[in-house]
Structure formats: structure tokens, C-alpha cells
Amino acid sequence: MEDATMFCFQCEQTAGCSGCTGAAGVCGKQASTAILQDEVTGALVGLAQTVHAAVEHAGLDAEARLAADNLVMEGLFATLTNVDFDDAELADLLARVHAERDAIAAACGVEAASDYALAALWGAPDDVRSLKSLVLFGLRGLAAYAYHAAALGYRDDAVSLFLHEGLATLADPAAGADVLLPLALKVGEVNLRCMELLDQANTETFGTPEPTTVARAVEAGPFIVVSGHDLHDLKLLLEQTEGRGVNVYTHGELLPAHAYPQLKRFAHLKGNLGTAWQNQRAEFAELPAPILFTTNCLMPPAASYADRVFTTGPVAYPGMTHIGADKDFEPLIERALELGGYPEAAGDEATFTTGFGHGTILGVADAVVDAVKQGAISRFFLVGGCDGARPGRSYFREFVQQAPEDSIILTLACGKFRFNDLDLGTIGGLPRIMDMGQCNDAYGAIRVAVALAEAFECGVNDLPLTLVLSWYEQKAVCILLTLLHLGIKGIYLGPTLPAFVSPGVLDVLVREFDVRPISTPEEDLATILG
Numbered sequence: 001m002e003d004a005t006m007f008c009f010q011c012e013q014t015a016g017c018s019g020c021t022g023a024a025g026v027c028g029k030q031a032s033t034a035i036l037q038d039e040v041t042g043a044l045v046g047l048a049q050t051v052h053a054a055v056e057h058a059g060l061d062a063e064a065r066l067a068a069d070n071l072v073m074e075g076l077f078a079t080l081t082n083v084d085f086d087d088a089e090l091a092d093l094l095a096r097v098h099a100e101r102d103a104i105a106a107a108c109g110v111e112a113a114s115d116y117a118l119a120a121l122w123g124a125p126d127d128v129r130s131l132k133s134l135v136l137f138g139l140r141g142l143a144a145y146a147y148h149a150a151a152l153g154y155r156d157d158a159v160s161l162f163l164h165e166g167l168a169t170l171a172d173p174a175a176g177a178d179v180l181l182p183l184a185l186k187v188g189e190v191n192l193r194c195m196e197l198l199d200q201a202n203t204e205t206f207g208t209p210e211p212t213t214v215a216r217a218v219e220a221g222p223f224i225v226v227s228g229h230d231l232h233d234l235k236l237l238l239e240q241t242e243g244r245g246v247n248v249y250t251h252g253e254l255l256p257a258h259a260y261p262q263l264k265r266f267a268h269l270k271g272n273l274g275t276a277w278q279n280q281r282a283e284f285a286e287l288p289a290p291i292l293f294t295t296n297c298l299m300p301p302a303a304s305y306a307d308r309v310f311t312t313g314p315v316a317y318p319g320m321t322h323i324g325a326d327k328d329f330e331p332l333i334e335r336a337l338e339l340g341g342y343p344e345a346a347g348d349e350a351t352f353t354t355g356f357g358h359g360t361i362l363g364v365a366d367a368v369v370d371a372v373k374q375g376a377i378s379r380f381f382l383v384g385g386c387d388g389a390r391p392g393r394s395y396f397r398e399f400v401q402q403a404p405e406d407s408i409i410l411t412l413a414c415g416k417f418r419f420n421d422l423d424l425g426t427i428g429g430l431p432r433i434m435d436m437g438q439c440n441d442a443y444g445a446i447r448v449a450v451a452l453a454e455a456f457e458c459g460v461n462d463l464p465l466t467l468v469l470s471w472y473e474q475k476a477v478c479i480l481l482t483l484l485h486l487g488i489k490g491i492y493l494g495p496t497l498p499a500f501v502s503p504g505v506l507d508v509l510v511r512e513f514d515v516r517p518i519s520t521p522e523e524d525l526a527t528i529l530g
Contacts, residue, residue, distance in 0.1 A: 004032050005021060005022055005031055006021060006029070007021055007034070008025050008034050009133075009498075011027065012386070012472045012495070027081055027082055030087075033090065036087055036090040036094065039115065040075050040093055040094050041075070041079055041118055042115040042118055043094055043115045044072055044075045044076065045170055045171050046097075046101055046114055046115045047068060047100060047101040047104075047113075048163070049171060050104050050110065051104060051164045052164060053105075053110040053113070054110050057108055058108045059108070067100055068100055068104065069160040070150070071096060071097055072160075073143045074093070076139055076140045076142075076144070076163070077140070077147050077296075078316075079140060080140050080296045081472070082296050082298050083298065084316045085300065086317055101113070120173075121133070121170065127177055127502050128176065128177070129500070130502035131184060131505060134180075134184045134500065134505070135166055135180060135184050136170060137474040137477045137478075138184060138187035138474070138481045139163060139166045139478075141473075141474040141476070141477055142187060142478050144475055145194045145195055145198050145475070146163070146194050146197075148198055148230065148232070149201045151232045153201070154200060156197050159193060162187075166187060181508065185484060185485045186485075188478070188481030188482040188484055188485030188486075189485045191478045191479070191482045192443070192446070202231060203359070206260035206263055207261030208357065209357040210360060211355040211356060211360060212258050212259045212353070214250075214258045214271055214272050214352045214353070215271035215272075216273070217349065217350075218270070218271070218347050220342050220343060221245065221246075221247060221340070222246045222336045223270070224241070224247075224332060224333070225273050225284070226248060226249070227277070227292070227293050227294065227297050228295035229253045229254065229294065229438055229440060230312075231260065231263065233292070233312055234248075234254060234263065235262070236329070238269055241333055242266065242268065246268065246336045247268045248268055248269050248270065250269075250272045251272065251273055251283075251291070252274070252297055252417075256438050258354060259354050275417040277299070277414060278387060278389040281301075284301075284305045288339045288340060288341050288342060289339055290310055291305070291309055292310045292323075292329075292332055293310070293312070294313055295313065296315075296473060296475075298311070298315055298317060301317065301320070310331070350421070353420075353431065353433075355435070356431075356434035357441060358436070358447040359444075361448050371427060371428045371430070372464070376428050377406060377407070377408055377427055377428075379404065379406075379408075379464040379528075380407065380408050381466050381468060382465065382469075383399060383468045384411040384415045384439075385415040385439070385469040385470035385472075386415060386472030386475070386476045387414040387417055387472065388470070390496070395494060395518055395521060396415060397418045397419045399468060400422065400433070401419070402521050402522065402525055403525065405425075407432070408427065408434065409424070409433045410434050411433060411435055412436040412441050412442060412444075413438060413442075413476075414439075415469075415470040420433060436448075439476065439479065442479045446483075452465070466528050467483070467490075467492065468491075468492040468524075469492065470494060471493065477498070488513075489513050490516065491514075491515055491516065492516050495518065496517075
């Protein structure tokens, strides 16, 4: 595949804000990898069509359904940005999808559907391509959330069946805007249920998050850094390192893990090292410790630390040690002991604060409502989302710095690292910046908004609440579709609009949902506060 060329425009940093083509993408994904990811996606569409035919024709036994559901979740997750860079792993995944499709077809007496050629999607008329891409990328985000919930034993048939339904619709050449726009909003509707399920899985497994101060310094001695989102993987690692003399630090989206009672009880879960995913090459360069990547956060490792990278779950990179489904982290632990960590404590006394999930905020809802009624709080801003390297992302820090002193800043996902080092003080004993958790915890922000609307006896769009969202990858796309499904309007979105949104589709989003591209903090705040 030396002369292979790719096409990919699913993330915010796509080349020229239009699409990555040629030999490699901005994320470091090679053309051969991008092509394999398209083949996996096409095979998943064929599997979804076959599952649908089997259910309609003769039914599908529970074991086969479970296997198909798991493959769809894994396959869609593997094609997210910054997850699987390993052609051999993707080729194996492709073969497993084909084998499962053929087994279902044979067992149920139906014809195995052919793979869907994504070239048909990329070459479709502008608005159809845009809407199908919106559906596909939203399904990838939905599958990631479903994957995390399933890892903890929580599933919903409605979510699993919709993943098949949504994929199968992509292959329908007759599907136009009248089908695809409602389907995109249904992605958002089903994702709301999926995030609710994941919230239940996390809180019932790990406890309700509570406000927690997290150290940024690193103690002397061996340690491991865990990046990504997977709380289950983190817990398994904490169990296996207990009593081994190896400390564990989080990175990026795992910062909120420190707020869960069943995770913070481990004394060797020490703190959070570093910030958002795009800074890992600088933050990991001289680190005397191994790094475990659990979900979509991996950049191609620099030579300075490539020999210290481990992956697990859907994450893979050529030449890196992969921890399999047995989750035996012994090779990772041995590497940490071998490297030895810092001879003495490193870093400073600075801290992060996290743990303001919906359970905490709703617990003080009366105080919040009273503060608004008395004029102590003038407005709420939800400023969060995925971080990235594009220069325009300084907007979000400047926006928070310029927000009125009597406003509250709610935040979640790794976009918070743009400003969560700021000390904005408190209002009525409440911190002005409240970290609600991972991108996975967007459900909590929705819960808070709905509760406030009920308290003030108004609609969510009538609240003194403005959403200012940064996006990078496909889970952010999925969350945006959920917000649109809920009818939330006036969302500010940046730093750029998705390349896959055509002018015609953008016109609908602006006209029907008042989606607003960000401009400058000064201009946007003037409009909001008007």
C-alpha cells in the first residue's frame, strides 16, 4: 500500500479544515490505516444488515446477538480518532466482523450482506454525504459510551439495536435528508439513554463523585500514568498494583476518577500528571515511568518514550505492548519497577479540583436557586468539550477569564485544561469553576440544566445558561446531537465548524437550532449578555 491515499474528515484538526488526503492524516494515521478503518466500517454495515435480516427472518439467539453487539461497539470505537493505529489489529478486527456476519447468515438462513464501500458515502451528493457522516460519526461516539457501560456489565437492548439500525441505513442509496436528519437526531436521543446508562454504571460501581482536590506533584519512587477515560481499567490496575510499591497517576480525561469513592480509597492513586491529550509528547518525553493508554487519547509516540507505552482495550499502536482482554497488567507493573520513577518528589504544590457531578450540584440546588433569585449569580456558562492543538482554542480560556464575576462556570471533558488552573474565587461558598467530569459525564450537565429549569418553572432555553463547546472528535459530535435532540438552542461551537457539515446542513442547524460558530470572547459575551 505504498501509494495508498486516504480521505478522512472526522476530527476538528483535519487538514485545511476540509479533509486529510494523501499518505497520512494530521493525527499521524497512515493511509493504509485509514483505508482499513473504512473497510472495518463497511464490514460493520454489512454485519448490521445481516443482523437485521436474521432478526426479521428467524430470530437471533442471545449468544450471537451479544457477539454482534460487542463487535459493533469495538469496531466503531476502534475507528475513532486517536485510538487504533495498528494495521494488523485492524485486519484482525475486519476478519472477525466478516466471520461473525457469515456465521449469523448461515445459522439463520439469510444472505450475508456485502460490505458497504465507504467511497459511496464520500462521493455522495454534498448534503447526503454530510448527513450520513453526521450519523456515522455520532454512532462512533455512541458506541464508545456503550463500550464503557458494557465493560461494567450495563447494557440496553435499545442502544445495541440502534447501532445496527443506524449503520444499516448508511447503505441505503435512497436515504435523503427526510430520513437522515431525523436519524441524526435519533442518534442524539439514543445517546442520551446511553449516557444515562453509563452514569448509572459508574456511580453504582464506583460511588457518587464528590468534590476532591487532586495533587499535581509526583512522589518519589516507581509509578504508572494512565490516560484515557476507562474507569474500569484504572480500578483493575489499582487492584493489581496494591502493595507493590508502585503509585498510579491519572492523565487527561481520567482526572475525574479521583472523585469516585471506590477509586480514591486506593492510597496509591496519588494525583494527576499533565493536562490534555495533545500535550502528551512534551509531558511524557522524560518521564521515568510507563504510560497506559485506555481509550481515544493516543498520539503516535515520540522516540523519547515509545518504549514506555502500553495499550489496552480498543487502543493499539504498532510495536507497543498491548494488554489483552485478560487485563493482566504485570508487564506494565514490572516496567514501572524497572524504571524506578523519580529519586525525589517532582513538580509543585499546584492542584486540580474535580468532582462536581450532578449528584453534588443537585445536592446544593436550593442554595444555587436562592443565589440566582437574590442576584448573587447572574448566569451559568457550560464551557467544555474536547481540547486540541489548534491555536484558536485560546478562545476558551479568554472567555472564562472575561466572564462576569457573578457567573458560574461549569465544565467537563479535557477542554477544561484550558482554564482549570485559574482561581476565580467563589460565590456564596460555591467555586466559580466546577469540574463536572469527563465528556462521558455530559449527562450530568443535562440533569442539572433540567433541574434548574424545573426549579424556575421555565424551559432550558429560558435559563440564564449558555453552552460554549469545543469539539475535536466523534464523542463530541454525539453529545452535540443529544443537545439538538433535546431542543437546546444558541450553542456556541468552535474553534472551527466540522468539515463534514455542508453549507446546506449548516443552514438547517443555524435556522432550526441557532447553532453559532464562535467569534471572539468579547463579541460573543457582548451578544450573550446583551
